[in-house]
Amino acid sequence: xxxxxxxxxPDDVLREPAKEVTKFNANLHKLLDDMADTxxxxxxxxxxxxxxxxxxxxxxxxxxxxxxxxxxxNPEIVSKEGEQFGPEGCLSIPGLQGDVRRALRVTVRGQDxxxxxxEYTGSDLLARAFQHExxxxxxxxxxxxxxxxxxxxxxxEQGGE
Numbered sequence: 001x002x003x004x005x006x007x008x009x010p011d012d013v014l015r016e017p018a019k020e021v022t023k024f025n026a027n028l029h030k031l032l033d034d035m036a037d038t039x040x041x042x043x044x045x046x047x048x049x050x051x052x053x054x055x056x057x058x059x060x061x062x063x064x065x066x067x068x069x070x071x072x073x074n075p076e077i078v079s080k081e082g083e084q085f086g087p088e089g090c091l092s093i094p095g096l097q098g099d100v101r102r103a104l105r106v107t108v109r110g111q112d113x114x115x116x117x118x119e120y121t122g123s124d125l126l127a128r129a130f131q132h133e134x135x136x137x138x139x140x141x142x143x144x145x146x147x148x149x150x151x152x153x154x155x156x157e158q159g160g161e
Contacts, residue, residue: 004038004052009093009141013050018057018137021073024115028058032071032113035060044091046129048136051092059133063126070120075110075134084124088132088142089152098146102131 007013021028031054039047039060049058062069082104089097105123108130112118122130132142143149 002034002037003041004034006038006042006047006091007051007053009090009143011053011092013053013055014092014136014141015139016050016055017139018048018050018055021056021058021111024073024111024113028073029113031056031058032060032073036062036069036071039091042091045125046133047091048133050136050139057137059130059137061126061129061133063129064122064124067120067122067126071113072108072110072118072120073113073115075108075130075137077106077130077134078109078119079107081105084128085147086128088128088146090132090142093141093143095152096143096149097152098142098149100128100142100146102128106130108134 035047035052038052045063046061049056057074059072059075080103083101084104085101087097088100104127106127107121109119
């Protein structure tokens with residue numbers, strides 16, 4: 001396991017539709033492990049393979065304590081309900097965030113690292129993360145959907161004045 005370099009906008013790989021995964025092998029397992037390490041190292045809640053320069057339909061998400069780390073290969077959103085509107089950022093677009101309208105609850109289907117079918121339903125932040133990461137696999141960035149884009153507010157350090 002290792003931390004990979006996160007590709008930054010406007011790199012072309014972020015705009016290309018990612019390719020379907022057909023081989024479920026050690027290379028895929030390493031990619032999934034590295035993506036999780038990279039996401040956690042960057043304090044993210046999700047990461048798509050194109051963000052580490054790999055044009056494959058692979059995402060990792062860890063947006064709530066109920067589910068923990070979710071690995072999805074060839075994911076697709078199969079249902080959407082409700083609406084949420086709020087700020088979103090992206091590890092590939094540092095320094096910016098935007099207000100994006102998303103479904104409040106989604107169900108996503110895909111495969112696990114071994115090729116077995118899996119399905120997850122998530123609400124709130126988990127639903128937002130699923131939608132954001134699947135968008136990456138289709139070459140769509142949050143800045144394409146945002147109703148407004150602005151500089152990310154700095155988070156003050158704890159304990160200092």
